[in-house]
Amino acid sequence: MREGVLDPSGWRLWRSQDEMKDLVKTGVWENRTTWQDAVAFAQSDPDGVAIWFDDGSELTYRQGCEEAITLAASLKELSLRKGDVVSATLPNWREMAIINLACCALGLVINPIIPIYRDREVGFILKDAGSRLLFTPGGTGSFDYLAMAARIAAKTPSLEHIVTVRPGESESATLSYAELIEKGNPEQFEAAEVDPSHVKLLMYTSGTTGIPKGVLHSHNTLRRSAANSREARGVGEGDITLMASPVTHVTGYSSLEQAFNSPIKTALMSRWDKAAAIDFINRTGATLTVGATPFLKELLDEAEARGTGLPSLRQFACGGAEVSPQLIVRAHETLDNCRCFRVFGSTEVPLVTQGYLRPEHANLAAETDGRIYNYDVRIVDADGRDVAPGEEGEILARGPSMFLGYTDWQETMKAVDGNGYFHTGDLVRAGPEGSIVVSGRLKDLIIRGGENLSAKEIEDVLSLHPAIQEAAVVSMPDPRLGEGVCAFLVLQADCPAPSVGELSQFVRQQGLAPQKAPARIEVISKFPMTASGKIQKNVLRERIREII
Structure with a gap:
């Protein structure tokens, strides 16, 4: 190696300098940054809408650039410099689009963190990334993100600044997003000279060892992935992508990028809701979407209930969880003009395959995971x-x-x-x-609604429970999310089995996201083992499929 x-x-x-130079020289890599394109759009179409939000608001090219410049000026005053890591554990909010643009303008590395993550996951990520600044909700729902950030900061030497976003900001917070926007001086802004081949995105994905892996992408790799989709699917000017996947995933993040570096605009949902999705598609005229299996199924349920075929929608790329052929066939029967298809990829290799769009290829769209394109x-x-x-x-x-x-x-x-x-x-x-x-x-992963969960990570936490001698976590069928979390447990002698509710509370107390708690428990006297002493998880998966 x-x-x-x-x-x-x-x-x-892993790529050599010569390889990267060749990709630029041959035009395979566009060698432009998102900030360069955002500025160009703001000059040519200042009042054009880049992103629609599901709260009824909009973000134009001019608004996006002006606010990003103000934010970037404040970040520069905090001594953030090209190559520094800025983390954000935010939902699909307007502020996330601005933060991304500001990082692009200064050559900072943006590190989106999934908002469901808790102390254990977020703490590891911030330390591994060497993050200097964290944007966090000031107070959302029942969870205190700011308190979590303070706990983690005390153990993370690199983390110098915590910035709260939106209402609920505590007086104890040293900074808020609103303050940065208010105090930022646009006259002090100067865009950095950024090499599009350098790292610009750091996104963590679940690892089979239980330790998240930090995936590195550049402007060039991400732009090439987006260009693959445009070329293969014939999309571009006039298209609008409905995006309900979190912008902390590579699928959702691409929607922030494409809104300012391509002719495709974005309709961004803060959270998935099938009824709201129908209304949002109709209001914006969304033509494209990408989502996991639950999104497609529930969208079809709602469309059928309302008697609408969503005529503006032209393409639905479905992946991230098992997709049944029958679901694709049903989509073609329900939606007026939409071609639905399966795709395959990961954070490391975004969209290895593209979908089959022609009606005569409907069987391939339903029965395969797409055709290999530019890989x-x-x-x-x-x-x-x-x-x-x-x-x-x-x-x-x-x-x-x-x-x-x-x-x-x-x-x-x-x-x-x-x-x-x-x-x-x-x-x-x-x-x-x-x-x-x-x-x-x-x-050894569980794909729950498109979210990769590490079985090893969950097992490590369950092993800390006093009643559990050993745990084996496997996927189980889930009618909505594709897969759920099932824990097979060998108990300590004379210990009663904990309930699902008790284990859920225990997982939270250990700092894991609540979505990682087992939805089902199976007590077992001993695990089926291989000759080399490894648990036969394939046997456990088959067993739970027979039970459910």
């Missing part, structure tokens, strides 16, 4: 040999929109081989006309 190129932010990247793919067996056509194997992928590496160089070396292929851990079979069908995964 190569030694890796050192990025100005301090991380090692070089291998399907290999356990020994790394290419499998015969139609046989199951792990899919390896490499391409110009592939990530630059992990924050942990050792993890990069494990995941990216000497030929530049990323080992996805997903099992697939090659299908007709360049398609693939996902059949399983090597990784």
Whole structure:
């Protein structure tokens, strides 16, 4: 494995300088930043809407740039400089779009953190990222984000600033977003000279070891991923993407980017609600959307209940969880003009496949996970040999929109081989006309509504419970979310089994997101084991499928 190129932010990247220069020279990488395009849009179409929000508000190109300049001026006064990491644990709010633009303008690395995460996850991420500033809700619902931020800051030397966003801001907070906007002096703003090949996004994804992995992307890799979709699907001027996925996921984050660096605009939902989604699509004329299986199913339920075929909607890319062929067929029967299709990708390799759009390919859209587009793919067996056509194997992928590496160089070396292929851990079979069908995964992950949950991370926390001798966490079928969390438990002698409610409370107390708590418990006397002493989780998965 190569030694890796050192990025100005301090991380090692797997591509060589010569490779990156060639991608720019040949035009495969556009070599532009989102800030450059945002400024161009603000000059050519200042009052054009870039993003619609589901609270009825809008953000124009001029408003986005002007507020981002003010925020950037304040961030610069806080001594933030090119290459520093700025974290944000925010929902799909207007402020997140501005924060992203300001980071782009200054060459800062933006680190979106999933808002459901709690002390354990957020604390690890901030420390691993070396974050200097954290944007956090001032007070949302029943959870005190500011108190969590204060607890974490006391253990995180790099974290110098906590900035609260929206009402509920505490007097104890040293800074608020509103203050930064009020005090920022646009005359002191000066955009940084940013190399589009340097790291600009740091996004964490669940790892099979229980430790989140920090995925590194540049302007160039992300722009190439977006360009892949535009080229493959024939979308662009006049299109509007309904986005309900969190902007703290690579799918949702792309909606913040595309609103200012492409002709496609965004209709951003702060949270998923099927009734609100129908109204929002009709109000904005949204033409595109990308979402996990629950979004599509519930959208169809609501559309059928209202007797609408959502005529403006043209494409629905569905992925992130198991998608049944019947759901795609139903979508084509329910929606007037929309082609629905399955896609496959990850944070490391965004959208390896694109969908089948032609009506004559409806069976491929329903029965495969899309066609490979602008990726070089291998399907290999356990020994790394290419499998015969139609046989199951792990899919390896490499391409110009592939990530630059992990924050942990050792993890990069494990995941990216000497030929530049990323080992996805997903099992697939090659299908007709360049398609693939996902059949399983090597990784010990649970995909709950498109969210990757590490079984190991949950098991480590459950093992701390005094009544539990050993825990094995597996996925179980969930009619809404695709997969749920099931915990098989071997109990300590003479200890009663904890209830689902008790375990849920325990998981929260240990600092994990509540979504990671087991939704079902199965007590077992001993685990089925392999000859080498490993728990046979495939047996446990099959057992829970038979029970439910």
